[in-house]
Amino acid sequence: MNKVMMKAIIKKDLRDIFRTKSLLTTIIIIPIVFSVVFPTVLIGSALLFDLEKVMGADMQKMIGMFLAETKNADVLLETTEQKIVYLFINYLLPSLFLLVPIITASVVAANSFVGEKERRTLESLLFSPVSIKTLFISKTLASFIPSFLVSFISFVLCGLIINGLGYQLFGEIIFPSSNWIALIACLSPMVIFMTVLLNIFISSRVKTYQEAQNIGGIIVLPVVGLIVGQASGLFLVGAQLTLLISAGIMVLNLVLLHRMTKLNDRHVLFENQIH
Amino acid sequence: MKAMIEVKGVSKSFGSQVVLKDVHFTVEPGKIVGLLGPNGAGKTTFIRILNGVIKADAGSISIMGLSPTNHGDEIRAISGIVTESAGLYHQMTGIENLEFFADLYGVSDKNQIPKLLTLFELDGHEQKPVGTYSTGMKKRLALCKALLHNPKILFLDEPTNGLDPDGIKMVLSYLKKYNEETGTTIIICSHVLHQLEPICDSFAFLEERTIIEQGSMSELEATYLTDVIVRIGTDFTPTLKTIVGYPCEHSSGEILVTLPSKEEISTVLRELLKNHQVFSVEIVNNDLESIYFKVRESINR
Numbered sequence: 366m367n368k369v370m371m372k373a374i375i376k377k378d379l380r381d382i383f384r385t386k387s388l389l390t391t392i393i394i395i396p397i398v399f400s401v402v403f404p405t406v407l408i409g410s411a412l413l414f415d416l417e418k419v420m421g422a423d424m425q426k427m428i429g430m431f432l433a434e435t436k437n438a439d440v441l442l443e444t445t446e447q448k449i450v451y452l453f454i455n456y457l458l459p460s461l462f463l464l465v466p467i468i469t470a471s472v473v474a475a476n477s478f479v480g481e482k483e484r485r486t487l488e489s490l491l492f493s494p495v496s497i498k499t500l501f502i503s504k505t506l507a508s509f510i511p512s513f514l515v516s517f518i519s520f521v522l523c524g525l526i527i528n529g530l531g532y533q534l535f536g537e538i539i540f541p542s543s544n545w546i547a548l549i550a551c552l553s554p555m556v557i558f559m560t561v562l563l564n565i566f567i568s569s570r571v572k573t574y575q576e577a578q579n580i581g582g583i584i585v586l587p588v589v590g591l592i593v594g595q596a597s598g599l600f601l602v603g604a605q606l607t608l609l610i611s612a613g614i615m616v617l618n619l620v621l622l623h624r625m626t627k628l629n630d631r632h633v634l635f636e637n638q639i640h
Numbered sequence: 641m642k643a644m645i646e647v648k649g650v651s652k653s654f655g656s657q658v659v660l661k662d663v664h665f666t667v668e669p670g671k672i673v674g675l676l677g678p679n680g681a682g683k684t685t686f687i688r689i690l691n692g693v694i695k696a697d698a699g700s701i702s703i704m705g706l707s708p709t710n711h712g713d714e715i716r717a718i719s720g721i722v723t724e725s726a727g728l729y730h731q732m733t734g735i736e737n738l739e740f741f742a743d744l745y746g747v748s749d750k751n752q753i754p755k756l757l758t759l760f761e762l763d764g765h766e767q768k769p770v771g772t773y774s775t776g777m778k779k780r781l782a783l784c785k786a787l788l789h790n791p792k793i794l795f796l797d798e799p800t801n802g803l804d805p806d807g808i809k810m811v812l813s814y815l816k817k818y819n820e821e822t823g824t825t826i827i828i829c830s831h832v833l834h835q836l837e838p839i840c841d842s843f844a845f846l847e848e849r850t851i852i853e854q855g856s857m858s859e860l861e862a863t864y865l866t867d868v869i870v871r872i873g874t875d876f877t878p879t880l881k882t883i884v885g886y887p888c889e890h891s892s893g894e895i896l897v898t899l900p901s902k903e904e905i906s907t908v909l910r911e912l913l914k915n916h917q918v919f920s921v922e923i924v925n926n927d928l929e930s931i932y933f934k935v936r937e938s939i940n941r
Contacts, residue, residue, distance in 0.1 A: 367746075369743050369746065370743060370744055372743070373740055373743030373744060374744075376740075377729070377732070377736075377740050380732065380736075381729075381731060381732075384731045384732075385731070484729070484730065485725040485727060486727050486728070486729055488723055488725065488727050489723070489727030489728070489741070489785075490744075491693050492691055492693060492716060492721050492723070492727070493716060493741070493744040493745060494713045494714075494716040494717040494744070494745065494746075495713075495744055496713055631692070631693060631712065632693065632694055632695040635688070635693045635694055636654070636694060639693075
């Protein structure tokens with residue numbers, strides 16, 4: 366592996382992200398929606414309205430059941446507002462937040478190979494002395510780095526809003542909980558890595574960016590499933606489960622990585638991509 | 641002299657479509673070789689196989705003793721290529737493109753980029769995005785890119801496509817000069833025959849998925865020119881349709897004489913000069929285009 370080549374490819378791809386308006390818009394708007402708008406609206410509503418009255422007895426009962434099931438409410442929850450905000454922030458928002466790295470990584474990585482092909486520059490890369498291994502690793506890093514940065518910045522923003530607004534409600538700092546730490550430190554990087562690997566793999570096989578994004582969309586479906594499950598209380602993802610899922614994805618990533626290094630030889634890539 | 645590139649019996653198919661069949665090709669070091677053939681003859685595929693980005697189904701290839709299949713990266717490190725699409729990043733500036741490729745090709749000489757920009761008259765445009773360049777400028781920048789690492793072999797796929805006459809003249813004369821100064825072996829794919837004639841040392845004709853002929857201009861002339869047609873500017877008006885026994889056609893102020901060999905030109909001129917004036921003499925069927933059609937004719941016969 367050649368470090369100069371890797372650095373050059375990563376630098377070029379990062380520069381490309383900042384110069385492609387549609388890419389840049391996606392990776393700015395999505396995090397703002399999930400890490401700024403959602404928590405602000407919820408905590409703001411809790412502060413402004415009397416949620417206890419709005420919700421009615423049945424809903425309060427259900428929230429009580431949810432909280433009883435989680436068993437790890439390390440904060441004293443007295444009012445209905447506190448209970449709702451606590452549930453939302455620690456159990457529903459993490460799943461929604463996971464869409465930030467997934468969508469960012471999908472968009473950036475799908476652009477990676479197919480974007481080069483559509484602009485007819487992949488040919489120049491394959492005609493250069495860059496080994497396919499260096500090319501794939503550089504492309505993976507060039508998609509991983511911005512996606513992880515975006516998700517980390519979103520995490521910090523999210524934390525500032527939750528603690529800033531939530532302090533008035535709880536009288537103490539409630540973010541980040543163990544759930545969130547497991548999410549940002551383990552699950553998020555693993556999910557980004559998986560999304561990037563799958564997308565690069567798909568990109569190197571399909572013909573258009575559109576096709577790559579469509580197939581890449583499959584990755585979003587399990588997360589949607591997770592959210593639905595979360596909302597209906599079927600399974601509540603606690604920190605241990607988050608770590609367990611991260612470990613599972615890590616194994617999957619290793620398998621993917623192993624398969625990719627075997628499958629992607631220059632001739633196959635060239636014949637699939639260049640006409 | 642040991643061949644720089646030696647190709648023996650190379651074939652390639654994409655699915656059921658045969659693209660190259662039993663191709664034999666040799667290039668000596670330091671020569672400029674024109675790879676000629678109609679569109680879709682397989683020229684681009686052949687260049688890709690030589691660079692090791694596509695694998696041949698059969699045959700053997702040696703480039704400076706290296707095989708493109710097993711030593712592709714080594715071959716690509718000593719080769720420069722200009723593809724038909726130029727392969728540049730349009731959202732990046734000219735200089736950013738060259739700096740990126742300089743890193744990929746391991747170029748450490750910082751003076752190389754400004755030197756090439758000056759040489760190809762791109763000074764003052766290096767900070768503009770390549771997307772705003774004209775076709776000619778993109779081609780010239782692609783040439784800068786291909787020459788960054790002082791390659792030993794230069795592959796040029798239709799390098800003059802999209803260039804205006806001045807651009808074509810400039811690029812071709814520069815390539816000839818570069819070849820003379822550095823001894824770089826150059827393979828040029830083209831279907832614009834008259835452009836290649838003055839700069840190539842030899843020609844290979846790709847037809848019907850294989851190289852049907854290869855040789856220098858004089859070798860090709862010796863094989864394919866069975867008769868010599870000479871256009872003579874003169875005040876002579878033939879009464880019979882012959883001159884010293886050779887067929888002759890007359891049109892205003894000139895005659896076209898068909899001779900069995902070049903040596904007979906003197907005989908005809910001597911006869912003419914006895915009583916008439918001669919203003920110009922030119923062989924009209926020994927240009928590359930005429931030879932190209934002769935070669936194709938001989939194969940299709």
